[in-house]
Amino acid sequence: MTLRAKIDALPKSCGVYLFKGLDGKVVYVGKATDLRSRVRSYLRPEGDVRPTAPYLAKAIADVEFIVTGNEKEALLLENTLIKRHRPRYNVRLRDDKAYLCIRVDVRHEWPRLHMVRRFSRDDALYFGPFSSAKAVRRTIRTLGAMFPLRLCTDRTLQTIRAPCLYHQLKRCSAPCVDLVSKDDYRRMVDGMLALLRGRTDGVLRELRDKMGGAAASQEYERAATLRDQIDALEKTTQAQRVATPDLKDRDVIGLARRGEVATASVLHIREGRVLSKRNLGFRTILPDGAVLERVLRALYRPGRIIPPEVLVPDRPEDEEALTADLRKRRGGAVRVYVPQRGAGRALLEMATHNAREAARDAEGDETQRRLLLEALRVRLELDTPPARIECYDISTIQGSDTVGSRVVFQDGREDKDGYRRFKVRTVKGQDDFAAMREVLSRRFKKDESRPDLVIIDGGAGQLSQACQVMPQGIAVVGLAKAKRREKKPERVYLPGRRTPIPLPADAPETYLIARIRDEAHRFAIEYHRRLRRKRTLKSELDAIPGLGPKRRTVLLRAFGSSAGVREAGAEELRAAGMPENVVQAIRAWVEVKEGPEESEG
DSSP, X not given: OOHHHHHHTXXXXXXXXXXXXXTSOXXXXXXXXSHHHHHHGGGSTTTOOSTTHHHHHHHOOEEEEEEOSSHHXXXXXXXXXXXXXXXXXXXXXXXXXXXXXXXXXXXXXXXXXXXXXXXXXXXXXXXXXXXXHHHHHHHHHHHHHHSOOOOSOHHHHHHOOSOOHHHHTTSOOOGGGTOSOHHHHHXXXXXXXXXXXXXXXXXXXXXXXXXXXXXXXXXXXXXXXXXXXXXXXXXXXXXXXXXXXXXXXXXXXXXXXXXXXXXEEEEEEETTEEEEEEEEEEXXXXXHHXXXXXXXXXXXXXXXXXXXXXXXXXXXXXXXXXXXXXXXXXXXXXXXXXXXXXXXXHHHHHHHHHHHHHHHHHHHHHHHHHHHHHHHHXXXXXXXXXXEEEEEEEEEEXXXXXXXXXXXXXXXXXXXXXXXXXXXXXXXXXXXXXXXXXXXXXXXXXXXXXXXXXXXXXXXXXXXXHHHHXXXXXXXXXXXXXXXXXXXXXXXXXXXXXXXXEOXXXXXXXXXXXHHHHXXXXXXXXXXXXXXXXXXXXXXXXXXXXXXXXHHHHHHHHHSSHHHXXXXXXXXXXXXXXXXXXXHHHHHHHHHHHOOOOOOO
C-alpha cells in the first residue's frame, strides 16, 4: 500500500501518529483528535505553516498510529513516545519532567493531597498522570474547599500548636490541634477519593446549579469561577488508560476478526506506560482461543522478552502448557489472564479498539496487495500471482569478501524470517556469475518452501546462470537497474528472450519489484561490509608478535577497533589482561605504525 493510500485509510479517531523515515526510524510523533485529517494536512502545501513542515513531509516514508480513548490519553502517550524515540523533528525537551500526579497516602493517620511527578512503589494511591498542571492545581483548590484536608507537611503537623491561616479560611480542618475527629476526617478522605476516581456526577451537578444561579443573579465573576472549577474537575477526573500507577510490565493483546482474517494488536507496557504497539495479522478460521495461543507463541518465541503479565480477551487453548512454557523461558512467574474490571479491562478495550482499526486497514491492504500481485503476474507473463517472491544479489569488491543475499516477500510484504546470507566459498576473484550460481545451487539443495517467483539482480548474463541451476517449474526473471544518465527505465529479462521488458516508472508493480531488489542489495552490502571490516581489523592486529586470536578478540572488545588499541596506554592494556611481553609488543607496533616523532627546529 502506498503512503497516500495508508494515510487515506487512517481512522477518524483520537490518537497518536508516528512518522517514519526510509530507514524505519521514527522522525516525528504527534497527536490528533482526528488522525486522518491531521496526517493528511502534511501532504497539503497550506496544511502546516511551521518552518519544518516541508522538510518533514519529504522525510516521511511510512506512518503508524495508536488509537486512544480521548485527547488526554493522546497527549500523555505522545509525551512517552517522544521521550522514547527522540524524533529529530520534535522539539527537544530541555528537561525530563513527567506530567503531574496526585498522591494520597491512605496509610497515614491524617492523609493529605500533594502533587508529584513520578509514581513510586510505596503503596500510596496515585491519580494521573494529568496533562494539564493548571487543571490539577485548580482541582486541588476545588477539592480543598469541599474537603478541608490538611495542607501542611508531616513535620509541620507534628510541631504546630495552634490552627494556621488555612483553618481560618476554612481550607483546613486543623487535625493538628484535634479540631476534627478521625472518623470525620476519614469520611472526608473517602469522599475526595471517590471524586478522584471519577464519581463526579453529583458534585458537577451541584456546581452547575450554583453557576446557573450566580449567572441568573448577575454574579458573573462568581459564575466564571464556578465554570473554571467545573472545567478543571472534568479534565482532572477524566479516565485515562495510557499509564497505570502500579508500574508493572505487561503486554495487552486485543483481537479483531474480519471474515477469515484475524488481527491482534499488542500494547507493550513497561513500568506502567504504553511504549509501543505491534500488529499481527493472519488468515485463519480457528476459534479465538486457538488464535490467541498462536499469537502468544509467535509473540514470545525464544529470545523474546516475556513480561510477568499478559492480558488477553479470551482464554487461550492449552493454557496450562503455554503458561508453563512461558514461565520456564522467562525464569519467573508469568500470568496470562482475562481482566474483568478496572484499569486492566480499560487497557484491554484500548487494545481491542486498535485491533479493529488494524483489521480494517489490513482488509483494505490485502485487497491492494492482491491487485498489485495480479498486475505483476500480467506484466511478467506468469501463470499465477506470485505469493512468495525471492530475490538474490551478490556483493563484492574486486573479488574479496564475496557474499550473496536472499530476501523473501510473502503476499507483497517482507518476511524477514526467510532472509538468508551466503558466504561464497568456491569462487576466487571477481566472478559474479559463478558466485550467483553457487548461491542458487546451495539454496535449492535445501528442502525449503518453493518460491512462486525468483528475481535475480542483474541482466541477461546473471539470468542465464540462474536458469542452469534452478529446478524446473519456478518462474525466474532478471532485473536490471535503471540507468539515470541514459534515462532508461527498470528492465526485466525473461528466460529465452533477448529483448528486456521495460517497466513503466510510475506503475505500482515497478515500485514493488524495485523495492524487493533494493532490499536484497542492502542486505548483501551490509553483510559484505561486516566481513570486510572484521578482516581489516584482524589483518592489522595480526602483525603484532605474540598476539593470538583470543587476545586479539579481548583487545577488540575492550577498545572497539585497532585505532582504539593504538591509542590505549600501557596501563590500559595491562588492565585488559595483556601480559607484559604483549604490552611491549603492542607499544612497539604502535611506534612503527605512527613513525618517529619529528624534532623541532
